Amino acid sequence: MMRKRIHISYLITVWMLTLVNSALFTSCDDEEAYTTSPSALLEFSADTVRFDTVFTTIGSSTQLFKVYNRGGESLMLPSIRLASGGRSGFRVNVDGMSGTEFADVEVRDGDSLYVFVEVTVDPRNEDNPFLLRDSLQFLLQSGLYQQVQLEAYGQDMIVLRGVSFATDTTLTGERPYVVYDSLCVDSGAILRLSEGVRLHFHSGAFMRVDGTLKAEGSVERPIVFRGDRLDNLFDYLPYDRLDNQWGGITLGTSSYDNHLNFVDIHSGGWGIRCDSADAALNKLTIENSVIHNVAGDALSAVNGRLWVGNTELTNAGGHCLRVRGGDVQVVYSTLANFYPWAYRGAALSLSNEWCPLTRADFRSCIITGYSSNELMLWPTSAPDSLTFNYRFDHCLLNVPADSIQGDRYVEVRCDSVEHDVSRITNFPLIDTDIFFYDFSLDSLSQAIGAGHRDDALNLYPLDRLGRSRLEDEAPDAGAQERLPSE
Numbered sequence: 001m002m003r004k005r006i007h008i009s010y011l012i013t014v015w016m017l018t019l020v021n022s023a024l025f026t027s028c029d030d031e032e033a034y035t036t037s038p039s040a041l042l043e044f045s046a047d048t049v050r051f052d053t054v055f056t057t058i059g060s061s062t063q064l065f066k067v068y069n070r071g072g073e074s075l076m077l078p079s080i081r082l083a084s085g086g087r088s089g090f091r092v093n094v095d096g097m098s099g100t101e102f103a104d105v106e107v108r109d110g111d112s113l114y115v116f117v118e119v120t121v122d123p124r125n126e127d128n129p130f131l132l133r134d135s136l137q138f139l140l141q142s143g144l145y146q147q148v149q150l151e152a153y154g155q156d157m158i159v160l161r162g163v164s165f166a167t168d169t170t171l172t173g174e175r176p177y178v179v180y181d182s183l184c185v186d187s188g189a190i191l192r193l194s195e196g197v198r199l200h201f202h203s204g205a206f207m208r209v210d211g212t213l214k215a216e217g218s219v220e221r222p223i224v225f226r227g228d229r230l231d232n233l234f235d236y237l238p239y240d241r242l243d244n245q246w247g248g249i250t251l252g253t254s255s256y257d258n259h260l261n262f263v264d265i266h267s268g269g270w271g272i273r274c275d276s277a278d279a280a281l282n283k284l285t286i287e288n289s290v291i292h293n294v295a296g297d298a299l300s301a302v303n304g305r306l307w308v309g310n311t312e313l314t315n316a317g318g319h320c321l322r323v324r325g326g327d328v329q330v331v332y333s334t335l336a337n338f339y340p341w342a343y344r345g346a347a348l349s350l351s352n353e354w355c356p357l358t359r360a361d362f363r364s365c366i367i368t369g370y371s372s373n374e375l376m377l378w379p380t381s382a383p384d385s386l387t388f389n390y391r392f393d394h395c396l397l398n399v400p401a402d403s404i405q406g407d408r409y410v411e412v413r414c415d416s417v418e419h420d421v422s423r424i425t426n427f428p429l430i431d432t433d434i435f436f437y438d439f440s441l442d443s444l445s446q447a448i449g450a451g452h453r454d455d456a457l458n459l460y461p462l463d464r465l466g467r468s469r470l471e472d473e474a475p476d477a478g479a480q481e482r483l484p485s486e
Contacts (some may be wrong), residue, residue: 010470018431024061032108034267035073038142042075042107043068049117051152055178055200065082067113067138077105079139083147088134091118121154129153142431157200165189166213173197173221182439185211186284188253190464195262196221196247200228200279206247208267218466219288219466225249227266241435242268243317243341256281263289270296270318274304279326279358286311288464292437297322297345303355310464312439312479319345319376320369325355325386330362332451332460332469334439334478337369338424340432346371347398351378352388361388364451366478368398368415368423375399394452396445396477397425413446413477421445448482453477 045066054060062145069075079101081091086100094102107113115136124130134150157176164184171177175194180202185191189211193199195218201207207225218225228244232238239245251258254424256277263286265271272290277283283304289311291298299308306323308330320335324343337348341481347369350360370373375397378417379388391408398415415422421444424430429438441447449472456469469475472484 019120033072033074034076034141034150036141037073037357038144040071040075040140040142041072041144042138042140043070044148048149048150048151049477051119052232053129053153053155054119054121054122055155055157055176055228056232056453058178059120060118060152063117065115065117067107067115069107069109069111072109073438074106074108074143077107079103080142081136081137081139082103083135083137086152088132089121090132090134090152091120092116106426107309110238114291115148118142119150119152122150123156126156127157149192161417165191168178168192171197172193173223176200178202179205179207181205183207185213185255186253187211190214192194192216193223195223197223199223199225201225201230201246201268203245204247206242207247207249208252209258209290210252211255213249213251213255213258213260215260215263218397219262222264222289223260224419225263225268227267231437236434240267241293243267243339245336248273248294248296251275251284253277256283257376258284258330260284260286261288264292264430266290266294266296267293270294270300270311271316272297274301274306276302276327276355277304279303279305279355281305283308283326285309290314290464293339293418293435294318295341300324301328304328307331310460310462310479312336312464313341313347314439315437317342317344319349320347322349323357323360324351324353325347327358327359331455332364332463332475332477332479334366334437334480335368335374336366336427337374338430338432338437340435345377347374349376349378350375350388350390352386353378357389361393362391362395363393364455364475364477365392365395366415366447367392367395368426370423372417373399373403394450394477396426396450397445402420410452411452413450415446419444419446440476440480441476443482443486445476445482449474450477 017089035161078387081101085154098314132152138146160179162181166186166188176198178200179467187210193215215223224465229239248268248272253275287305293315295317298313298316298320300322303325305327314335332478337347393410401414426445428442454476463481
């Protein structure tokens with residue numbers, strides 16, 4: 001019996017020694033498993049990581065690329081490092097480790113690393129964008145280097161934080177402005193914006209004008225109001241194509257004689273709100289401009305006197321144009337509501353619910369959208385108590401055909417699905433997958449030749465982009481003319 005017990009104990013001891021030796025040999029095998037072959041290389045999901053323009057002192061968004069080992073053997077990387085040593089402003093995180101250099105990073109066969117990249121650009125006191133470069137270098141045990149290039153354009157800017165102009169002021173277009181909180185113009189003051197001014201509003205920031213706004217851009221250098229996100233939500237979708245990236249512009253009750261020419265307002269919570277005013281005084285003249293892709297109304301007014309010419313009011317979660325009383329003239333403009341995000345209002349809403357609508361005159365316009373009726377009329381319950389005066393002349397109007405009758409409609413064409421081209425297909429350069437909208441005209445659009453020649457001769461011989469309306473027999477309705485050669 002004793003011999004049997006000793007024999008069993010001996011077998012257990014030999015078995016345990018075998019396990020220990022096996023573990024030791026396995027450990028030695030692991031240490032020797034990293035290849036040093038020059039043919040064993042990493043693969044990268046991108047050879048260059050590029051950032052669009054980044055404002056100085058404001059950190060960028062985070063970009064990601066992956067590092068793959070698909071060579072069949074494990075790799076040990078003695079070093080991963082930023083070539084600049086971190087002086088360029090780029091920052092990296094490698095598989096959860098932040099720094100400028102990383103030692104002895106293992107990448108087993110079939111495995112990968114996640115690398116996150118950010119950049120903060122130091123000011124250089126320069127007007128034009130400038131290029132920053134760096135590289136993330138990977139040293140292999142074979143002695144070979146591989147690298148991924150890092151690139152970003154920096155842009156010096158001027159910060160306006162809760163600014164209120166109490167005296168006449170001019171902003172010029174050498175550098176962009178980034179607005180935090182609010183930008184206000186006090187009653188009695190005039191704010192002038194020179195051509196090329198770019199106002200980037202931070203999330204929630206807005207502009208309020210109780211004085212007067214004079215914005216004079218040009219075809220080549222429009223004045224731009226937009227959000228301050230310069231990066232992408234997805235590879236195909238810049239934040240600049242999303243709505244609600246900032247607030248919007250409000251013209252207060254005491255604000256008159258505002259003039260906006262060649263202005264681009266987009267991606268806000270609203271476009272321009274005109275508070276209740278005296279309709280005998282000019283509230284706003286907007287020409288050769290764009291208000292596009294806003295969560296609320298693109299342009300709204302209560303009892304205001306407005307002139308809208310050669311302008312596009314497009315894609316609004318509210319209405320493209322909402323008029324509640326007053327005196328409004330709209331000439332050679334495009335009101336098109338193809339807002340893609342949620343419930344949307346109409347291209348045009350007219351009402352005398354609070355104030356008399358003494359004039360709502362639409363000439364040589366396109367008024368269309370997804371719906372079969374893009375005109376909302378809200379008269380009072382007692383129509384004789386307040387004036388409700390509106391008229392459409394030489395327009396393409398998306399309403400039921402049987403509603404185009406009476407002296408309110410002169411030479412109006414119906415934008416109906418009965419035509420080969422109607423509604424959104426009036427505009428061939430629209431991509432609803434990437435939310436890109438270009439409101440130029442299709443060659444078969446009913447807007448071709450629908451405009452009023454007198455208004456082209458006397459008011460807008462050139463369209464919003466500076467192209468002649470007088471080269472064919474009749475000008476086209478809307479803000480953009482299709483040239484005979486197109």
